[in-house]
Structures are given as structure tokens and as C-alpha cells.
Amino acid sequence: xxxxxxxxxxxxxxxxxxxxxxxxxLISGVPAVKRITGTFAPLLNVKIAAEADFDPTEHxxxxxxxxxxxxxxxxxVAAKQAWSDSGIVIGDDEQKRAGVYMGTGLGGAQTIDSMxxxxxxxxxxxxxxxxxxxxxxxxxxxxxxxxxxxxxxCLTFSIACASSAVAIGEAFRxxxxxxxxxxxxxxxxxxxxxxxxxxxxxxxxLAREDDQNPAAxxxxxxxxxxxxxxxxxxxxxxxxxxxxxxxxxxxxxxxLTGYGTTSDAHHITAPTVEGxxxxxxxALEEAxxxxxxxxxxNAHGTATEMNDLVETQAIKIVFGADCRIPVSSTKxxxxxxxxxxxxxxxIAAILSMQHKSIPPTAxxxxxxxQCDLDYVPNQGRVGLNVRVVMSNSFAFGGSNxxxxxxxx
Amino acid sequence: MSTLQRxxxxxxxxxxxxxxxxxxxxxxxxxxxxxxxxxxxxxxxEDEFEIKIPERDVKLVCIQDIIDVIERLIIEQHGTEIKNExxxxxx
Numbered sequence: 001x002x003x004x005x006x007x008x009x010x011x012x013x014x015x016x017x018x019x020x021x022x023x024x025x026l027i028s029g030v031p032a033v034k035r036i037t038g039t040f041a042p043l044l045n046v047k048i049a050a051e052a053d054f055d056p057t058e059h060x061x062x063x064x065x066x067x068x069x070x071x072x073x074x075x076x077v078a079a080k081q082a083w084s085d086s087g088i089v090i091g092d093d094e095q096k097r098a099g100v101y102m103g104t105g106l107g108g109a110q111t112i113d114s115m116x117x118x119x120x121x122x123x124x125x126x127x128x129x130x131x132x133x134x135x136x137x138x139x140x141x142x143x144x145x146x147x148x149x150x151x152x153x154c155l156t157f158s159i160a161c162a163s164s165a166v167a168i169g170e171a172f173r174x175x176x177x178x179x180x181x182x183x184x185x186x187x188x189x190x191x192x193x194x195x196x197x198x199x200x201x202x203x204x205x206l207a208r209e210d211d212q213n214p215a216a217x218x219x220x221x222x223x224x225x226x227x228x229x230x231x232x233x234x235x236x237x238x239x240x241x242x243x244x245x246x247x248x249x250x251x252x253x254x255x256l257t258g259y260g261t262t263s264d265a266h267h268i269t270a271p272t273v274e275g276x277x278x279x280x281x282x283a284l285e286e287a288x289x290x291x292x293x294x295x296x297x298n299a300h301g302t303a304t305e306m307n308d309l310v311e312t313q314a315i316k317i318v319f320g321a322d323c324r325i326p327v328s329s330t331k332x333x334x335x336x337x338x339x340x341x342x343x344x345x346x347i348a349a350i351l352s353m354q355h356k357s358i359p360p361t362a363x364x365x366x367x368x369x370q371c372d373l374d375y376v377p378n379q380g381r382v383g384l385n386v387r388v389v390m391s392n393s394f395a396f397g398g399s400n401x402x403x404x405x406x407x408x
Numbered sequence: 409m410s411t412l413q414r415x416x417x418x419x420x421x422x423x424x425x426x427x428x429x430x431x432x433x434x435x436x437x438x439x440x441x442x443x444x445x446x447x448x449x450x451x452x453x454e455d456e457f458e459i460k461i462p463e464r465d466v467k468l469v470c471i472q473d474i475i476d477v478i479e480r481l482i483i484e485q486h487g488t489e490i491k492n493e494x495x496x497x498x499x
């Protein structure tokens with residue numbers, strides 16, 4: 001059976017723009033959630049977000065910036081980091097065995113927002129001719145394929161909050177089953193626009209701003225939790241067939257060993273214990289591991305009342321009612337990156353093995369008696385032997401995706 | 409500002425063209441534009457000069473063709489010559 005190595009990582013995130021800074025900030029437990037800086041802030045009821053410190057002019061010539069939505073800009077920079085981090089070289093004969101699998105929820109949200117604004121509000125009869133190619137959901141993946149001459153499958157997965165977990169899981173299978181040797185996989189999302197923030201606000205899933213400290217607004221598994229904070233960013237990994245990676249002496253961050261995906265077929269937003277626990281079981285089965293082999297779970301942990309309760313119950317069904325495995329929600333700090341969330345959180349989990357440290361769930365001050373796992377409250381833990389990790393992603397629509405990685 | 413200068417400024421702002429190559433007799437094809445670039449170029453010209461360039465009946469080979477088309481359309485569509493315009497003297 002072919003095995004799959006993670007040999008490179010790249011990140012643009014609210015908690016840092018390199019994997020090192022990202023993890024250091026996660027362990028420090030200080031959230032990146034702030035009052036938003038957009039000029040439309042007064043029109044919002046929820047005025048907080050986790051913005052990435054990302055200035056495209058530092059990465060692209062001014063003439064290229066206008067041809068790429070922010071979603072693609074971030075994806076390209078994260079892919080570039082991952083590519084150079086892996087030190088990979090793709091020979092001409094290998095290009096068709098190398099692919100791109102990316103996830104995004106909404107695609108070019110900022111371009112959609114400005115285009116609709118000019119058409120409906122300003123009554124402009126003509127829109128920018130690049131609108132379509134900036135907005136389309138597969139723009140990030142396609143630009144990565146163009147950039148690195150990757151001529152195998154170039155696919156985009158849009159499964160709301162599970163988009164990039166699915167992208168990585170499917171990429172893992174593509175290599176495992178012999179259809180590719182290298183896949184650039186991950187996710188990207190940048191929808192901190194007025195229209196999308198209003199939409200999320202209206203759905204009632206965004207956290208209320210904390211009276212004392214806006215940074216402490218997202219409180220997963222806490223009694224006073226009120227939802228998530230929208231984030232933005234991109235996270236990309238290089239997946240490579242294990243023997244290929246070993247033969248070239250690549251640094252192997254982790255081996256991906258399991259992926260489980262299920263659909264609740266229950267409700268468009270409400271999760272189910274059955275769907276989530278089945279996805280975790282499928283991932284364990286594929287990894288040929290027992291529940292007790294898992295050393296850390298990076299939870300979906302959105303801090304909505306429903307998610308945290310259902311995810312806790314699902315974990316208990318798989319890992320036992322007395323489960324003491326550390327489970328943390330790093331969304332408490334970097335916000336919810338929607339289409340990039342699964343990839344960013346898998347990276348957080350892989351880095352916890354590399355750094356022998358587990359990032360905390362921030363802002364967990366008032367335990368909820370119904371959420372009684374070890375959520376690593378408020379303080380990161382260092383000096384731990386973390387060898388196998390699980391990352392959960394559960395999407396609106398009822399799709400669940402779970403990934404397992406281990407040290408090699 | 410002359411029509412040429414305004415075209416030059418627009419091209420430099422939006423495309424990677426060498427400034428010293430933007431001359432009236434430069435063949436547009438020499439910039440290596442693809443079909444999408446050409447659509448964009450026309451879009452930005454329309455924006456800059458507040459005109460509508462019809463898809464048919466326009467043949468743009470060199471920069472001078474762009475100047476001629478724009479100046480003709482401004483008169484046709486606005487009934488006036490370009491304000492503050494000092495026509496470029498073409499060799």
C-alpha cells in the first residue's frame with residue numbers, strides 16, 4: 001500500500017504567516033480576534049473578526065494584484081511557502097502525476113461584493129472583464145497549477161467549513177490509490193466583506209463581542225459560548241508519496257493515515273452525533289488505529305451551542321465516556337477560516353507533534369457540565385509526546401470530514 | 409494631457425509594458441497580449457475616456473489606431489473633442 005507524507009506547509013492566517021509563528025502564537029494562547037478595520041464596520045452588529053495581516057503588495061507586482069481575488073492571493077502565497085518548505089522539484093515527466101486539490105467555501109468573495117455593489121448600487125452597466133475568473137471557486141487551485149506546472153487533476157472542493165479537510169482527504173486517497181505522486185492540497189477563504197458578514201450575522205452563529213475584551217469573544221466549550229468569529233487566510237500542504245519523499249531525503253512532517261467522511265442527511269445546519277462519530281470511526285479504520293492511539297484531537301469547536309455539545313458527545317461515543325485525550329479548539333484564537341479551516345487546523349495538529357506541545361482552547365472560563373472533556377483550557381501544554389493526531393471538520397450541509405496524521 | 413499620454417498612463421498602471429516602447433507606431437501585438445488582455449485593455453480605455461468601444465468596426469493594430477478610434481468615438485459619443493486636449497503631432 002502506498003503511503004502519504006506531508007513534506008511542506010504554508011500559512012497565511014490571523015495568527016501568523018509562517019507555520020513557526022502560527023504555532024508559537026497558538027501555544028501562547030492569545031487570540032487574534034479584534035474589532036474589524038473595514039469602513040463598513042458601523043453597519044455590522046457583530047464588529048469583530050480575525051483578519052490576516054496580509055498585504056498583497058508585498059507578494060505580487062501591482063499589475064498582478066488586480067487580476068487575483070484576495071482568496072487566490074493568499075492561496076498562492078501559502079502554496080509558495082509550502083512548495084519551498086518541501087524543497088520539491090517536479091520533473092517534466094512527473095507533471096501529469098502531480099495535482100492540486102483546494103477547498104474554498106465562497107470563492108472570490110471580495111470581488112463578488114465589489115462587483116455587485118457597482119452593478120446594483122452604483123448602476124454601472126459594465127463590470128470588470130476579469131470578474132468571472134477572479135470570482136470562480138477554482139481560481140486559487142488553477143493559479144497554483146499554473147504557477148508550478150502541475151498537470152494532473154486540479155480540483156476544488158466546496159463543502160463549507162469542511163472544504164479543505166475534504167480536499168486534503170481526497171488528495172491523500174489520490175496518492176494512496178496510485179493516481180498521483182504529489183498533490184498540493186489545502187484551502188483558502190477571505191470573506192470579511194459587508195455582505196458575507198451580514199449573512200453570517202443574520203444566521204445567528206457569530207459570537208457576541210465580549211464586553212471586557214473583544215479578543216475573548218469566541219469561547220468554545222464554555223457555558224457562555226455564543227458562536228464563532230469569522231477569520232480569513234489560506235493553508236496549504238504538500239502531500240507526497242512516501243517513497244518518493246524518502247528517496248529525495250525530504251523532511252517528513254507527518255504521514256497522513258486516515259480520512260473519514262460522512263453526511264448527516266438530517267438538517268442543513270444542525271449537526272448529528274451519529275454523522276460526526278461515524279466520520280471519526282471511518283478515519284480510525286482507514287488508519288488501522290484504535291481510539292486510544294490518538295494523542296490529540298483538534299476539534300471543529302466552533303463555539304456554537306449545538307456544535308460543541310454534539311461534538312463532545314460524538315467524541316465520547318468513539319473514545320469512551322471517560323475519554324481523557326486532550327481536545328482543543330484553536331478556532332478560539334484564529335477564528336473560523338471556513339474553507340481554509342480544515343487545512344489550517346490539520347497543520348496545527350501536525351505542528352503539535354513536531355513541537356511536542358498542545359495548543360489550548362482559549363477563553364474557556366466557565367465549564368459547561370455537558371461539555372466535560374479535557375479541552376486544554378486557556379493554557380497550552382508543552383513537553384508532551386504527541387505521536388498521532390486527529391483533526392475534525394464538520395460543515396453546514398451536514399458533511400463531516402476527519403483526518404488522522406502520525407509522526408514517522 | 410494628450411490622448412497618447414493618457415493611454416500610456418493607463419497601460420503602465422495595468423500592464424507590464426516597457427514605458428519607452430509605448431509609441432504611436434508600436435504594434436499592439438508586440439506586447440504579447442492574449443485575448444483576455446485585449447478585452448481588459450478595451451475595458452480600461454472605455455473607463456479612462458468614458459466612451460463605449462463597439463466590438464465590431466474597430467481594428468486596433470498599433471497605438472496610433474487606439475488614439476484615432478478614441479478621438480473619433482469621443483466626438484461621436486460626446487459631440488465634442490477632448491477637453492484640454494492638445495493633439496499629439498504624429499510623425
